[in-house]
Amino acid sequence: MDYNRFAKQDLVAMLEIIQSSVACDTEDGVKGLMDRTRCLVSADYSVSGFGDWHNGCLSLIKNVINLNYPVEWMKIYNQLKLYEKDPIIWRQAAEGGVHLWTETYRLFGEKTSKDFIVRASDFGIKHGVSGGITSATDGTMSIMTFSGPKKRFTQYHRAILSILLPHVNQALTRVCMSAVRERNFRLTAKEREILKWMKDGKTNWEISSILNISERTAKFHAHNIEHKLNAVNRPHAVAIAYELGFVH
Amino acid sequence: MFNAFSKTEIVGIMETIEAAHLSANETGLKAVLQKAAHLLEAQYSACGVASSSFSRVASVNVNYPAKWFDSYVAERLYLYDPVVRYQMNFPSTVNWENISRHSADKESRAFFARAGGYGLVNGISSGVYNQADGSLSVFSFAGGDDSFGARNKKILETLSPHLNIALSRLKLL
Numbered sequence: 001m002d003y004n005r006f007a008k009q010d011l012v013a014m015l016e017i018i019q020s021s022v023a024c025d026t027e028d029g030v031k032g033l034m035d036r037t038r039c040l041v042s043a044d045y046s047v048s049g050f051g052d053w054h055n056g057c058l059s060l061i062k063n064v065i066n067l068n069y070p071v072e073w074m075k076i077y078n079q080l081k082l083y084e085k086d087p088i089i090w091r092q093a094a095e096g097g098v099h100l101w102t103e104t105y106r107l108f109g110e111k112t113s114k115d116f117i118v119r120a121s122d123f124g125i126k127h128g129v130s131g132g133i134t135s136a137t138d139g140t141m142s143i144m145t146f147s148g149p150k151k152r153f154t155q156y157h158r159a160i161l162s163i164l165l166p167h168v169n170q171a172l173t174r175v176c177m178s179a180v181r182e183r184n185f186r187l188t189a190k191e192r193e194i195l196k197w198m199k200d201g202k203t204n205w206e207i208s209s210i211l212n213i214s215e216r217t218a219k220f221h222a223h224n225i226e227h228k229l230n231a232v233n234r235p236h237a238v239a240i241a242y243e244l245g246f247v248h
Numbered sequence: 249m250f251n252a253f254s255k256t257e258i259v260g261i262m263e264t265i266e267a268a269h270l271s272a273n274e275t276g277l278k279a280v281l282q283k284a285a286h287l288l289e290a291q292y293s294a295c296g297v298a299s300s301s302f303s304r305v306a307s308v309n310v311n312y313p314a315k316w317f318d319s320y321v322a323e324r325l326y327l328y329d330p331v332v333r334y335q336m337n338f339p340s341t342v343n344w345e346n347i348s349r350h351s352a353d354k355e356s357r358a359f360f361a362r363a364g365g366y367g368l369v370n371g372i373s374s375g376v377y378n379q380a381d382g383s384l385s386v387f388s389f390a391g392g393d394d395s396f397g398a399r400n401k402k403i404l405e406t407l408s409p410h411l412n413i414a415l416s417r418l419k420l421l
Contacts, residue, residue, distance in 0.1 A: 001266060003259040011258045012250045015406070018265060019249075022409045163262070166269060242379075 001163060010160065013040055017164055024171035025245075027065055027179070033168045034067045034144065040164075041129055041157040043146035045069045049083075050176035053134050053141035058083060058093045063176040073123040085113045092132030092143050098162045100153050101128045124149040129157050131165040142169050142176070178245040185228050185244075192246065194221045199238050199247040250406075253399075260287045261406060268410040274308060277414045281310045284389065284407050288372065288400050291391025295411065297420055300382040302327060306420035312390070316366040330356040335375030335386050341405045344371040345395050372396035374408035383421055385412045 003011060017036050024033060030048065038046045046067040052060040061083060066074055076082065083089045087108040091099055105117070120126065128147030134140070144165065146157075182192065197207045208218040222234065229244075231237035241247045250258060264283040271280050277295075285293040294317065296307035305326060309317045319325065326332045330351040331344060348360050363369075371390035378385060387408055389396070 001262075003262045004255075008255040008258065011255065011262065012253075015250050015258060015261060019406055163266075 001159070005156075006160070010040060014160065014163055018167045021164075021167040021171045025174055025178070027175055030065050030168075030172050030175050031067050033171055034065070037144075037161065037164055037168060038067065038146055040160050041146045042148075042152055043128065043157075044148035045125065046144070046146045047074070048142065048144045048172050050140065050142045050172065050180075053093060053139055056094045058089055058141055058143075062180050065172065065176070069125070070123045073120065073125060076119070082116060082119075085116045087116075088128075088130050088145065089143065092130060093134065093141060096132050096134050098129065098131035098158050098165055100155075100158055101130065101147070102151070102153075104130075121149075127151045127153055129153045129161055131161045131169075133165065133169045140173070140177075142172050144168065144172065174245065181244050182246055185246075187225065187228060187246070191221050191225050191228070194218065195225055195238070195241050196247055198222060198225070198234060199241065250402075253402075257287065257403075261403060264407055265410045268407070268414040271414040272417060274418060277308055277411075277418060278310045280411060280414050281308075281387070284387075284404070284411060285310070287403050287407075288389050288396065289394075290372070290389035290396070292368065293387075293389045295385065295387040295415055296326070297378075297383055297385045297415060298326065298332075299421060300384070304383075304421045308415070308418075308420075312368070312388075313366040316363065316368065325359065328355050328359050330359060331371075331373045331388070332386060335373065336384060339375035339377040339384060341372065341374040341401050341408060343396050343401065344373065344390075367391060370395045372400055372404055374404045374411075376408055376412040378412070378416065381421070385415050387411050387415075 006014070013036065017033055020029070021033055024030060034046045034048060047069040048065045049061050050063045051058050052062065064074070087104050088101060090108065091104045125147050126149050128145060130143060130145040132141060132143040146161070187195065193211065194207055197210060202210065204218040204222060205215050208215040211218070226234065226237045229237050229240045231240050238247070260283070264280060264287060267276070267283055268280045271277050281293040281295060285291070292312045293310040294307060294312045296305065298305045307321060330347050331342070334342060334347050351357065351360070368390045371388060373386055373388040376385045387404070389404070
């Protein structure tokens with residue numbers, strides 16, 4: 001990559017995003033990275049997704065981090081499984097990499113559903129740039145999309161996203177996989193909160209004081225956490241949670 | 249944060265990060281460390297990884313004086329190296345000068361004196377804790393006339409997670 005082609009301020013912004021990606025381990029953190037990337041590629045909207053990938057196709061969306069895509073559009077998109085008709089998804093699943101939508105629409109030509117494009121345009125989702133990474137070993141795929149109503153996405157923006165994608169994707173994958181695992185273990189929000197304090201070595205009494213609950217309730221939640229994580233005791237539960245990435 | 253750096257320096261950092269992510273073998277890692285050394289204006293560079301108990305240790309030498317490096321490995325000097333000992337407790341980017349200043353014990357002084365005999369006086373190291381297996385990676389850069397300052401520290405802090413990706417890929421432990 002010829003980095004000299006970029007303006008210094010863009011390079012500084014990219015380096016800051018790369019550095020923030022290294023330590024990012026929360027959904028809000030990923031949203032922050034998406035927002036900063038959105039500014040750099042001159043987009044209005046951004047959304048990221050993570051799912052199962054088989055034979056060059058996205059088979060199941062497991063987690064979505066929506067920065068600011070219109071909620072109504074996201075609802076329609078999910079309910080009608082529009083990702084099955086979305087040429088951007090097709091291409092990302094087949095090739096990975098970073099692509100401008102205009103190129104992708106041209107590439108798929110007649111196969112592209114006009115109805116899909118018109119529907120998306122109604123929500124201001126008309127032009128954009130997307131990047132995706134597939135992992136054959138894990139059978140996973142992640143995709144990051146930046147879009148807007150105006151045709152202002154250029155090869156310069158594509159190059160910026162090409163540089164940032166591997167780094168932001170690491171943070172996205174880390175957070176999404178952690179969320180998926182948490183869902184599998186079905187920890188409640190309260191249990192996750194208590195787990196974080198358990199990790200800090202707090203006793204049930206200390207946790208009850210911090211969270212303003214009774215000691216008995218804290219003990220009840222701690223017991224449930226141990227049970228759900230198949231742990232034999234409290235330190236074992238923290239160790240398992242640490243290994244699974246629930247706590248950092 | 250990076251505004252104080254020149255465009256050339258930022259391009260150099262970005263290129264080193266990219267090279268670290270593309271590196272797939274020891275030759276690639278050495279090339280990445282050389283790029284980093286160039287950015288840091290360091291003469292020598294090397295890196296290593298150790299399990300938490302030091303039962304397994306592996307290292308990659310780019311151009312540390314061979315005699316010193318061989319002794320370091322053969323005599324297990326990493327067990328006495330104040331920089332490594334510091335990194336085991338506080339993985340971070342540190343200037344050797346700061347550690348030397350706070351290492352008053354006889355062993356540490358003897359270690360620094362011996363390293364100094366090979367021209368390894370000024371240096372900067374970065375430690376990265378690997379959550380997956382509890383091991384520690386250390387990247388060291390030494391030599392040059394001036395001691396390493398805040399700019400060098402910032403550069404190495406930025407690079408070290410990426411250098412660690414290149415090192416981890418070798419699966420040396």
